[in-house]
Amino acid sequence: MRFRRAASGSWELRDIHPLFASLLAELPKVASRHKKAQARLYPDPTGDAGDAQLRRDWKEHVRPGLERLFAGSRDIVARDLQSLGPHGQGNKVVIPDSHLDAWLNALNQARLIIVEENQLAESDLDHREPPDLATRRGLSLLKVHFYAHLQELLVEAAG
Amino acid sequence: MSGAAVITGTETRDEDALSVPWNVVVHNDPVNLMSYVTMVFQRVLGFPRDRATRHMLEVHHKGRSLVWSGERERAEAIVEQLHGYLLLATIEQAEL
Numbered sequence: 001m002r003f004r005r006a007a008s009g010s011w012e013l014r015d016i017h018p019l020f021a022s023l024l025a026e027l028p029k030v031a032s033r034h035k036k037a038q039a040r041l042y043p044d045p046t047g048d049a050g051d052a053q054l055r056r057d058w059k060e061h062v063r064p065g066l067e068r069l070f071a072g073s074r075d076i077v078a079r080d081l082q083s084l085g086p087h088g089q090g091n092k093v094v095i096p097d098s099h100l101d102a103w104l105n106a107l108n109q110a111r112l113i114i115v116e117e118n119q120l121a122e123s124d125l126d127h128r129e130p131p132d133l134a135t136r137r138g139l140s141l142l143k144v145h146f147y148a149h150l151q152e153l154l155v156e157a158a159g
Numbered sequence: 160m161s162g163a164a165v166i167t168g169t170e171t172r173d174e175d176a177l178s179v180p181w182n183v184v185v186h187n188d189p190v191n192l193m194s195y196v197t198m199v200f201q202r203v204l205g206f207p208r209d210r211a212t213r214h215m216l217e218v219h220h221k222g223r224s225l226v227w228s229g230e231r232e233r234a235e236a237i238v239e240q241l242h243g244y245l246l247l248a249t250i251e252q253a254e255l
Contacts, residue, residue, distance in 0.1 A: 043248075046250055108245045121189065156194070
């Protein structure tokens with residue numbers, strides 16, 4: 001897979017291996033599985049157990065805005081990924097410069113969700129041990145690492 | 160007279176509470192990338208790259224970093240922005 005800036009100013013992912021194209025294609029779907037990661041995606045604004053009012057206000061006034069932000073990011077990414085087809089048959093994705101933040105956000109949502117769903121620990125996430133791809137947990141780690149690799153590329157592009 | 164004294168005392172405590180700054184603290188998590196956290200600190204807090212990197216490393220090694228201190232309303236706005244970037248951040252009142 002190659003990542004480069006096109007003449008138009010957009011960013012391109014090209015020559016995407018079918019395996020990684022399929023992981024990309026499912027990114028918006030993975031990032032929308034908020035059910036098991038609510039606490040991590042919408043954390044408390046305070047560690048003070050006594051500040052219940054702030055928690056209530058946060059849930060009522062801040063969380064809806066965060067939900068809209070996260071959903072908007074997923075929608076943008078889903079549109080950019082349409083060139084891949086529903087199962088990742090394509091091998092090129094164009095990411096307009098103005099969509100970089102949405103991509104970073106959706107990739108982060110997806111990684112946080114996978115980690116929560118699979119109860120992955122920090123020791124699981126280090127790169128010293130290759131994941132066992134015969135297991136669901138290993139495949140989940142592969143996704144986390146692939147999405148992290150993309151994030152690194154995009155952070156560099158956004159910088 | 161005694162009522163007036165009570166009111167005066169209450170006002171004094173409120174002023175004290177208002178003058179105590181609120182801290183924005185960012186907490187470590189195993190998922191957010193170091194480069195991403197540095198970028199977010201630059202964007203949200205306006206830190207130059209070296210300062211952003213220093214705070215990112217403090218989060219990574221010590222588990223938390225105090226990144227901003229001041230009025231409560233602004234502290235809450237910063238935490239909201241940091242949550243938008245999916246960082247773990249909280250506000251806490253500074254100790255006197």
